[in-house]
Amino acid sequence: MPLSAPFNILVKKMNIAAALKEKNRLTQKILRLHHRIDQANRVDAIDPNPPDNVNTLILETKSLIHELGDLKRKIATATHPVADLISKQVELKKLLKVIKDLKTSVTPEKMGYSEDAPVKNFKVQLNSVTKNTVAEDLITQIDTIQDQLDKFNAVTTI
Secondary structure (H helix, E strand, O other): OOOOHHHHHHHOOOEHHHHHHHHHHHHHHHHHHHHHHHHHHOOOOOOOOOOOOHHHHHHHHHHHHHHHHHHHHHHHHHOHHHHHHHHHHHHHHHHHHHHHHOOOOOOOEEOOOOOOOOEEOOOOOOOHHHHHHHHHHHHHHHHHHHHHHHHHHHHOEO
């Protein structure tokens, strides 16, 4: 593959939404090439023509890595004005996971495996109804930010 071929995507203008799709496409293509490199490295000793040349695959992967790096840099530069929103959304998603994973059961539990293991009683500060309300509020906040990011991504080009 000539060096100029993989860089064609970087010459044309695209909005951030399209750039993010392209980033994901490149990432998946690189992962598939990693798998092909792994598979192609060890072949039947009597096969005179293995299906893939590992060195060629490595060169192709390096070229795509360069293209991906350039695209990520452009995305990062273009999304700088909304970096605070992106960061807030990431942190809200982490908090949502914590809230969703909270145990709300107050059922007594045996604290060991022996028959005479002590039983511990529990109470919760957020019951399942409150937990769901908090989670829905976080989802609303995350969705609101995503709507803002979607609008920004649609109109901002790189």
